[in-house]
Amino acid sequence: MKADRSNAPRNAIVEHRVVPLALVAILALLLVLLYRWQGGAGYPLDDSWIHLSFARNLAAGEGFGVNSGQTSTGSTSPL
Numbered sequence: 001m002k003a004d005r006s007n008a009p010r011n012a013i014v015e016h017r018v019v020p021l022a023l024v025a026i027l028a029l030l031l032v033l034l035y036r037w038q039g040g041a042g043y044p045l046d047d048s049w050i051h052l053s054f055a056r057n058l059a060a061g062e063g064f065g066v067n068s069g070q071t072s073t074g075s076t077s078p079l
Contacts, residue, residue, distance in 0.1 A: 053066045065072035 057063060057065055057068055062068040063071045
């Protein structure tokens with residue numbers, strides 16, 4: 001006769017891993033939502049404006065600068 005090999009030990013291991021992982025995922029989601037609700041995770045206004053100004057002037061063919069026609073070497077991002 002063959003021995004009955006049930007999945008009881010394997011299911012217990014899965015349950016012991018799934019529950020803590022689910023709790024960690026829920027906690028992480030709640031922390032992200034709390035951070036967003038408090039006003040975090042956005043672009044600083046000056047940096048985004050500078051990047052968009054550089055992009056607008058480059059697309060218009062007016063050079064690499066914040067003001068049109070005035071070339072600038074300044075940037076707030078290494079990329």
